[in-house]
Amino acid sequence: MLSIEIFTFNPFSENTYVVSDETTEAVIIDPGCYTREEQQELSSYVNDNHLKIKYLLNTHGHIDHVLGNDFVKDKYKVPLLIHKIDEATLRAVKTYAPLYGFDAYRGAEPDRFIGEEDRIEFGNTSWKIFFLPGHAPGHIGFYDEKEKIIFSGDVLFAQSIGRTDLPGGNFETLINSIHKKLFILPDEVVVYPGHGPATTIGGEKISNPFCALSLLK
Numbered sequence: 001m002l003s004i005e006i007f008t009f010n011p012f013s014e015n016t017y018v019v020s021d022e023t024t025e026a027v028i029i030d031p032g033c034y035t036r037e038e039q040q041e042l043s044s045y046v047n048d049n050h051l052k053i054k055y056l057l058n059t060h061g062h063i064d065h066v067l068g069n070d071f072v073k074d075k076y077k078v079p080l081l082i083h084k085i086d087e088a089t090l091r092a093v094k095t096y097a098p099l100y101g102f103d104a105y106r107g108a109e110p111d112r113f114i115g116e117e118d119r120i121e122f123g124n125t126s127w128k129i130f131f132l133p134g135h136a137p138g139h140i141g142f143y144d145e146k147e148k149i150i151f152s153g154d155v156l157f158a159q160s161i162g163r164t165d166l167p168g169g170n171f172e173t174l175i176n177s178i179h180k181k182l183f184i185l186p187d188e189v190v191v192y193p194g195h196g197p198a199t200t201i202g203g204e205k206i207s208n209p210f211c212a213l214s215l216l217k
């Protein structure tokens with residue numbers, strides 16, 4: 001059984017997830033914490049629940065998802081895992097962070113590159129990795145087949161989809177990722193996105209204004 005804690009951090013209202021199972025081993029997905037208060041909020045949760053963080057995972061390298069990479073890596077001494085194709089996206093953050101007012105941003109080095117051939121293992125939990133390009137070129141998602149949940153970053157939102165106007169973005173590629181990788185999952189699978197509330201595959205298949213199956217000609 002997984003425990004999923006959702007924090008909404010930074011001015012982009014980004015969802016940071018701390019996911020643990022009954023063993024208390026845990027992963028942190030897309031830490032967007034930037035201020036001391038946000039860092040405190042995250043670490044208090046980890047501390048209060050006696051979690052043992054095993055990995056720091058990035059779905060992709062955009063600024064709102066990686067502001068807290070350095071804090072998490074430093075605090076928990078865990079490896080940062082990201083897809084190789086998004087390494088450049090991650091490294092670019094340093095160059096534009098000050099333009100957004102994040103003068104204190106310090107990048108964190110990726111430790112390992114992961115893709116669909118790998119799995120994320122912690123405690124009794126084992127996740128599949130989905131390659132979901134379109135919003136960012138090396139975007140990935142983490143799928144728990146047993147619990148029927150997916151952490152899919154900025155690909156599919158409740159009633160919306162990820163933007164495709166940023167460097168490396170492509171609308172056709174994004175729609176393709178959604179249809180070929182996400183919409184083939186069972187309808188009851190719960191989607192935990194990078195922004196906004198959780199949703200389900202079935203719900204978005206029917207009513208998402210950008211990619212519902214009924215829009216297919």
Ligand SMILES: [Zn+2]
Binds near residue numbers: 060062135136154
């Ligand atoms: Zn993004």
Ligand SMILES: [Zn+2]
Binds near residue numbers: 012014064065154
């Ligand atoms: Zn985002």
